[in-house]
Amino acid sequence: MANHLPAGHPPVLAPKVGVLLLNLGTPDATDYWSVRRYLSEFLSDRRVIDTSPWIWQPLLQGIILSVRPQKSGANYARIWDKDTNESPLRVITRRQTEKLQARLGADVVVDYAMRYGSPSTASGIDRLQAAGCQKILLAPLYPQYSATTTATANDKAFDRLKQLRWQPAIRTLPAYFEEPSYIKALAESIANGVAALDFTPDIILTSFHGMPVKYLEAGDIYHCLCFKTNRLVREYLGWPKEKLMVTFQSRFGPTKWLEPYTDATLKALPGRGMKKVAVVAPAFSADCIETLEEIAITGREEFEHAGGEHYAYIPCLNDSDGGMEMLETVVRKELQGWI
Incomplete structure (x- = not known):
C-alpha cells in the first residue's frame, strides 16, 4: 500500500481487525482518593x-463518598495483588487478553479496557486504531x-466513537448466557471445583450480581438470563433442581433488589x-472484589458465624x-466475515 501513496502522504498501516475486551473497572490503588475517583x-x-x-x-458527592471509599478501600486491600500492585480484575x-491474542493470531489485535477507571475504554479504542484496526x-x-x-460498557465505547473523525466499523459481542461453549465451561468448572473439595x-449457590427490582420492572432482561444459565448448567450436569440455587449479591442502598439475597x-x-x-459467581468473567472479598471472604464469615x-x-x-476456549469460541463467532 505504501508504494502507491503520493509523496508526503502520512504512512498508512495495513488494515487489521481489533477485539476490545471490556470489563467493569477498578481503582488504581486502595487509598481513599483512588477509590473515591473510581466510585464517583x-x-x-x-x-x-x-x-x-x-x-x-449531592448525596453521592457528600456523605456517600465521604464514608464509602474507606470501607471499599479496606475491602480491596484484602484481595489486592501485591506482586503487581493492581486489583485481581485488572491482572x-x-x-x-494475552491468551486470546495468542489464540487468534497476528491477523487480530486484542486489547482490553475498563468502563470505569483505567485503562479507559476510549484509550483502548485509540490504541486499536493506532495499530491499524479499521474493524x-x-x-x-x-x-x-x-x-x-x-449496555453501559457499549455506551462508553460509543461516546468515544462520537468524537472520532474516522470511525472504525463496529460489532458488539452479544450476551452469551446460553452459548453451549459457555455452559460447558461453566458446568465443568463447577463440577471440577466440587470434585476437588474434601x-x-x-447445596451450591450460583450467586449472580444483583440489580434493583425496578430495573427488572422497567424491562431489563438480566433476571431471566441468570435463571436460564442456572437451568442449562444444571441440565448439563444432570443435577436435581435443589442442588443448584440462584441467589443475588452486592445490593446497595435501601431499594429492593432481586431476591433471594446471597448474604441472607x-x-x-x-x-x-x-x-x-459451595458458591460460584457465573455473572463474573474474572474474579474481582465482588467474588474474592464479598463471597470468598465475607460470605464464609457470615456462613460460619451462622453455624x-x-x-x-x-x-x-x-x-x-x-474459560479461554469458551472466550475464543464466542469471539470467533462474532468475527465471521472479518477474519
Whole structure:
C-alpha cells in the first residue's frame, strides 16, 4: 500500500481487525482518593443509578463518598495483588487478553479496557486504531445482558466513537448466557471445583450480581438470563433442581433488589440443616472484589458465624483453559466475515 501513496502522504498501516475486551473497572490503588475517583465515576453512571442527578449527586458527592471509599478501600486491600500492585480484575483481564491474542493470531489485535477507571475504554479504542484496526469487535465480558453492565460498557465505547473523525466499523459481542461453549465451561468448572473439595456440599449457590427490582420492572432482561444459565448448567450436569440455587449479591442502598439475597441465604442455610455449601459467581468473567472479598471472604464469615461448617468458593472461569476456549469460541463467532 505504501508504494502507491503520493509523496508526503502520512504512512498508512495495513488494515487489521481489533477485539476490545471490556470489563467493569477498578481503582488504581486502595487509598481513599483512588477509590473515591473510581466510585464517583461508577456511581454517577445513569444506567447504574437512575435517580435524578439533582437528588443523587449531592448525596453521592457528600456523605456517600465521604464514608464509602474507606470501607471499599479496606475491602480491596484484602484481595489486592501485591506482586503487581493492581486489583485481581485488572491482572486477570490482562492475562485473558494475552491468551486470546495468542489464540487468534497476528491477523487480530486484542486489547482490553475498563468502563470505569483505567485503562479507559476510549484509550483502548485509540490504541486499536493506532495499530491499524479499521474493524473492531467490542466484547463486554458479561455472560448475562443487563443495561447496568453490557449496555453501559457499549455506551462508553460509543461516546468515544462520537468524537472520532474516522470511525472504525463496529460489532458488539452479544450476551452469551446460553452459548453451549459457555455452559460447558461453566458446568465443568463447577463440577471440577466440587470434585476437588474434601467435603460434599449440601447445596451450591450460583450467586449472580444483583440489580434493583425496578430495573427488572422497567424491562431489563438480566433476571431471566441468570435463571436460564442456572437451568442449562444444571441440565448439563444432570443435577436435581435443589442442588443448584440462584441467589443475588452486592445490593446497595435501601431499594429492593432481586431476591433471594446471597448474604441472607448464607446466614439462613445452617438453620435449615445445610451446613456444607459451595458458591460460584457465573455473572463474573474474572474474579474481582465482588467474588474474592464479598463471597470468598465475607460470605464464609457470615456462613460460619451462622453455624455453617464447610464453605468453598469456586473461582470464575478467569484465564483457565476452559474459560479461554469458551472466550475464543464466542469471539470467533462474532468475527465471521472479518477474519
